[in-house]
Structure formats: structure tokens, C-alpha cells
Amino acid sequence: MVIGLCREARRAGRELGLASTDAKNQALRRAAARLRERCPALLSANRRDVENGRAAGLSSALLDRLTLDEARVKAMATGLEQIAQLPDPVGETIAMWRRPNGLEIGQVRIPLGVVGVIYESRPNVTADAAGLCLKAGNAVVLKGGSEALASNQAIAEAIAVAVDEAGLPPAAVQLLPTSDRAAVQVLLRQDEYIDVIVPRGGPSLIRAITESSSIPVIQHYAGICHTYVDRHADLAMAERICLNAKVQRPGVCNAMETMLVHQAVAERFLPSVIARLRAAGVEIRGCERTRAIVPDVKPATEEDWRTEYLDLILSVKVVASMTDAVEFIGTYGTGHSDAIVTDHYDRARRFLRQVDSAAVYVNASTRFTDGYEFGFGAEVGISTNRLHARGPMGLRELTTYKYVIYGSGQVRE
Amino acid sequence: MVIGLCREARRAGRELGLASTDAKNQALRRAAARLRERCPALLSANRRDVENGRAAGLSSALLDRLTLDEARVKAMATGLEQIAQLPDPVGETIAMWRRPNGLEIGQVRIPLGVVGVIYESRPNVTADAAGLCLKAGNAVVLKGGSEALASNQAIAEAIAVAVDEAGLPPAAVQLLPTSDRAAVQVLLRQDEYIDVIVPRGGPSLIRAITESSSIPVIQHYAGICHTYVDRHADLAMAERICLNAKVQRPGVCNAMETMLVHQAVAERFLPSVIARLRAAGVEIRGCERTRAIVPDVKPATEEDWRTEYLDLILSVKVVASMTDAVEFIGTYGTGHSDAIVTDHYDRARRFLRQVDSAAVYVNASTRFTDGYEFGFGAEVGISTNRLHARGPMGLRELTTYKYVIYGSGQVRE
Secondary structure (H helix, E strand, C coil), X not given: CHHHHHHHHHHHHHHHHCCCHHHHXXXXXXXXXXXXXXXXXXXXXHHHHHHHHHHCCCCHHHHHHHCCCHHHHHHHHHHHHHHHHCCCCCCCXXXXXXXXXXXXXXXXXXXXXXXXXXXXXXXXXHHHHHHHHHHCCCEEEEECCHHHHHHHHHHHHHHHHHHHHCCCCHHHEEECCCCCHHXXXXXXXXXXCCCEEEEECCHHHHHHHHHHCCCXXXXXXXXXEEEEECCCCCHXXXXXXXXXXXXXXXXXXXXXXXXXXXXXXXXXXXXXHHHHHHHCCCEEEECHHHHHHCCCCEECCHHHHCCCCCCCEEEEEEECCHHHHHHHHHHHCCCCEEEXXXXXXXXXXXXXXXXXXXXXEEEECHHHCCHHHHCCCCCCEEECCXXXXXXXXXXXXXXXXXXXXXXXXECCC | CHHHHHHHHHHHXXXXXXXXXXXXXXXXXXXXXXXXXXXXXXXXXXXXXXXXHHHCCCCHHHHHHHCCCHHHHHHHHHHHHHHHHCCCCCCCEEEEEECCCCCEEEEEEEECCEEEEEECCCCHHHHHHHHHHHHCCCEEEEECCHHHHHHHHHHHHHHHHHHHHCCCCHHHEEECCCCCHHHHHHHCCCCCCCCEEEEECCHHHHHHHHHHCCCCECCCCCCCXXXXXXXXXXXXXXXXXXXXXXXXXXXXXXXXXXXXEEHHHHHHHHHHHHHHHHHCCCEEEECHHHHHHCCCCEECCHHHXXXXXXXXXXXXXXXXXXXXXXXXXXXXXXXXXXXEECCCHHHHHHHHHHCCCCEEEEEECHHHCCHHXXXXXXXXXXXXXXXXXXXXXXXXXXXXXXXXXXXXXXCCX
């Protein structure tokens, strides 16, 4: 069953890859209309999932993620309409050049083909992922959390109907209609039909998928993000940035987990910033030198430097130099997002060059690592891979390219 | 031992990633000089390999690939000097834009990190791969064919010494000093230290590596390349192109394996082109309709359409329409390089759009799919992957990117 579904997705992907922008946008707008129309049916499917989840003893946080209401359904529909408004990445000429022999070689963006998206409880991922894949000309095979199966089926079906109405192959949007784990294992071996797997979920989900997949996986692992407050920092700016990076939304991967402070400014900077962080509800865990300056700070352990809290907890370390800060980030960071606050021209440039993370900031909050904030319009996730896509993955990152070569009879000597 | 070596390569890669273009070019030029200087020692190491190979009963084709002479050593040295002359891809700003909030976001090219190259008998791959990786700022872990171990060690050592002389970490160029297969299995699990594996060799080598690797693999599988002669083709041009694509160098992946001919021109085109191909030593295997036109052609079987001959053999099929040709290429092609010969504007555009191969040609020989011919200056291979790199892989394809963000105190609302 899984194999047949993947084969159909491949066929649909071939057709969708050649579809016009207008047809794809029409499918997205019709899908948005369908979701609004079918809102009562979606909510009743969702209620079944929530009731089953409650009976199965899901935590209230999980139940909250699982639950749809009218506002959430509308937000999904609006999301699809926004994707319709984004420029179509397919067909873009990335570069074109002429060779001495007269051949003109163009590098042209095309869809990846078939994308497998494996995710956990939020049903809105069904609409987001389907919409982005559709716009980029890819068929998508979706596998959501088993606790959201009825909701996901209702959403995927509404979208597939809309795709059909727009004259495109409905098999381009498919959902594994099962909560069976064995089905995922089969899915992950369909390298003939699926080009890439995008897992959205915790590290253990991603690791398990990577281990068993014969299809390339675009991972988005943890973000242990650092802000380094340099000796030449504007300390008022540093305080605003650190506060924002920690407390504006602590549960996401681009939030700061560790603050590094140059020893020359630690005594001036730490008492005030820690007071403000604490006022915002943040628990501080510090190195020895931090604790010498602000005595009632809990000691940070080696474990703390390696932890993505995703919570109102911050580890703090005083460093002797920028070199030490860069090395610390290289050792404990996850290559996601790291920032320096400094007014020093050369140190800013060196930090940007030496820190090997997907996003490296000068004088800004790490919270900006995000498809919308980068101007991509939407994102499938934030890749911590080095290959293919790094950082926020928007529509372009769901494409590949081919070379088109215009000749006039050239042969090779 | 393998793990320690990979760990050292990671460390060296970090350092090399920040090296100046001048230092890298100096290392490449010194490496070229070293290879020339040490030519007698290289040749004597190579003689040992060749003698062992002969004793082990290697075929004469394999022995030929294995054998170095002064000219081949000089060609390796010249290759390294040519790489020194190519522009440095590292540090290139791919794009930069300003957001409404004043953040300036740049996408900057950086090295991949550590590249593992696994290859078969030709010792010159040692120099080529090391040179390309070095220029792109990557450390490289090389694993050559066991039959070339002494030659490869001599080459790799000469290069590592030159890297050291240029003030760069010699551990950036490492060769697995063993012909032990178990060592490769260990290598393929070092995802902590190696970022990508590039296998150069036959399909069975690539498949085996892909199966056991926990590191992403950039494959370059077979090229079953087609030339489609359209009903609107200039038949004299079509003949020149087909001849070149088949016979100019039949043993390579961008050579034509199957010729498709529109039925409307088959009777005019086939007798003459087949006569010329045969005069060049090509064996023809044709479909029924081909054999009805040129009676003494051998019948082509289903197996023929799926075979990369890499030899002076060509399969020929008469098709009823361009649509049939495109479908045939989609079914039997390997997504490498395919061409149309036509004078028809709209059919040219449709073929370019509908054929999903890494390189799609109008009115030119498929033999141009090559890093040098594309103007990349050199290549590591030709990728048949869809992710990360597709088609000829030059220096740019050995890099990734990061985002550098210039702020002035921006925080997220």
C-alpha cells in the first residue's frame, strides 16, 4: 500500500513539475477555500483525535498542539493563500553563460520531485507542508503523528480535492492513512520514488529516521544558540538583544541558550542583565566567574553547555577573549544561530568569518533565523545539514536545478 | 586508526576553512613542484604497484589505468597548477539583501568541511581530488584502490608536505594507509568528522557505499544518454552530433548510448548515419522499425535500452512523436545528459522543459557534460543526485553557505 502510494506520488510529481504557476496558485487558493468550507467537518474529525488522545493519556501540552479551533483552521487557509502569493521558484534561471565555442549554458531551477514529510502532533503542518511542496512543484507524501490521523486525513483530503479541481493530479498530495510504524519503515526505503525526507520533530525522531532511511534526510537538529557580548559592546544594546533572544519565545530553536560575556565588561554587564532576565522569569546558571559577580546564581555544569533548554533557563559564561568565545561556540554550539554584540569593526568581521553556524549575527537577536524574517515568505523548517540547504528552508530550498544547453551544432573535439 | 585520522582531518578542515586564497594557492603550486621533483620516487612506487597487480592477475585495462609515467605525473602537476589559477569559491557572497527592519542578510559561500573520496585504480585521482578539496577549503580523506596503495601514498605524502610548507595543516590531506576493506566501513560511519562522501567508480562500488554510509553520498551513477533526432532536424547536423556523441570517446558517462529518431525522417536519416557509425566501428542494435529500414541491424532487446555500453555499441529506436521520445528518455534514461536535434523553436523549448536530466541539450553533443567544458575549470565528478549538486561538480559544488546578518540592535517583536 505504501509503495503504491509512493509510486503514484512520483507520477503525480512528474506532472506537477510541469504545471503552470497559475494552476498551482489556483490549487492553493481553492484549498484555502475548501478548508474554510469544511471547517465544521475538520473540527469534528479533530474532536475525535482529541478525545482519543485524552483517553490515551496525552499530556495537556500535546493535547493543546493537537487541538484545532476555527481560528487555527482559518490560519491554515490564510497560510495557503500567502504561499500562492509567493513567487514561483520553478523555472528561475539561476545563471546563464556563453562558452567560447558558442554554447549557451543555463542553470535552471526545477522541483526536487517527491518530498516525504514526517512530523508529529500539530495538524497545521499538513497544510503548510502540502502548500509549500505544491508551490515548488513537488508531490508530497505526508506522515503525521498517529494521534492526529483523523484531522490530518480531513485536511489532506480537502487539499487533494482542490488540487484536482485545479486540473492537477490529486495524488500529488498524499497522506499515509495509517498510524502503523512499520509503514514509516517502508516509506523510508522508497528511494526510487521519494527524493528527500524532511522530518519535523524532536531529535530522537530525526535520529531514528536518519538511521533507517535510504533516502537523503534534511535534518533540523537542536539550536544551542549563543550570544557573545564583546568587550567593545554597547551594553544597553547587548541587554536588549540578550533579553529578546532569551525570553521573546524561549521554546523555539533560535532562542539563546548560552550567553558569553567578555571578562572586561562582565562586572558592568552581568548584574543588570541578570536582574532583568530574572524579572522576566529566567533561571540563571553561571560559571564560577559569573557567580563571583552575581553570587546567588546557580552553578552551571558541563551538561548545561550542551543543553537546549527550550525554556526560561539561561547558562552564562565569562570568557577571557573573543577567541575563547569562538572556540566555546565551536565546541558546544550546534551550528544553528550565534551572535556577537560589538562596536568593533574588525572583531565583528572576524566573528562572522570564524563562527561556522548557519546564521551568524552582529548586533541582532538570534530570533531572526526564520523563513519569514529572512524574507523567504514561509519555511519548511530550519536545516542544520551542511548539504543542499542550510538554515531556513523556503521554497527555493525545495528545488534543485538542471542545466539547459543551447547549441548550434557544436561537437566536442 | 581510521577514526583518529578522520578526527585530525576535521581539525585541519576547520583551520583550512579560514586559510587565505594565497596560502591555498601556494600549497597547490608547491605540491605541483613536489610531484615533479619526486617523479622518480613516484614512478618506482608505482612500479611496485604494477608488479603486484600483474602478479595478482589484473586485466591489462586495469594495469593501464594503474600505470604512471613521466607524462602522467607531469599532467597531475599541471592539473594542480590549473586549480591554483581558478577563482577561490570561499567567501563569495551569493546574495545579499536588506530587510524592512534594516537587517542586512548575506548568503556567503564556505567550505563543506571534510570530504571523503573513495575511488578505484587511477592514482591521478589522488592529486585531482586533493587539489580540488584544498582549493575549496576542505580537508580530504582519500581511499584509493588497494592495487594503487604505494602510488597513492607517494602522491598524497608529496602533497601533504607541500601543504605544510605553505603553513597549512598537513592533516588536511590524508590517505587511508591500508587496503583493508573493514577500514572503509569504519570510514563510512564517521558522520561526526566527515561531511560528504564522493565515490568515484562503477555502480556496484557506489551502491555498496551508499548502502553502508551514515554520511551523505554524492552519487554519480551511469549515464544512459540519448540523442533524439526530431522530424524538424537539420539531418547533416544531426549526423555530426550523433557521431560525436557516440564515437569521440565511447567509454565515458556522457557518451550517447541510445539514438531516437522521429519516424518522419527515419528513412532519410538512418541509412547514412548508420553507415558512418559503422565505418567508425560502432555496432548497431535497432528496434523493428530501424531494422525495416536498415535490414542488417541486430535486434535491440529491452535489456539494450537499459544498458550503459561504455563501448562502440549503439541502440537505435524509431519513435512516432517527440512525446514518445520524451517518455522513452524518462523511462530508460538515467537523468544524466540528453539531447534533441531540431530547428523547431517550440519543440526545442518543450524538450528542454520536459526532459528531467542534469543536462539537456539542443543541437549539441552530450559529450559537453563536463566540468571543463562547462567552464568550471575542473570537476570532482558528475553528480546524478538531485540534492546539493547535480551534473558536473566543480569547486562551487564542494562548498556550502552560511548566512551572515549585519544588525544595529534589532530585536524581534
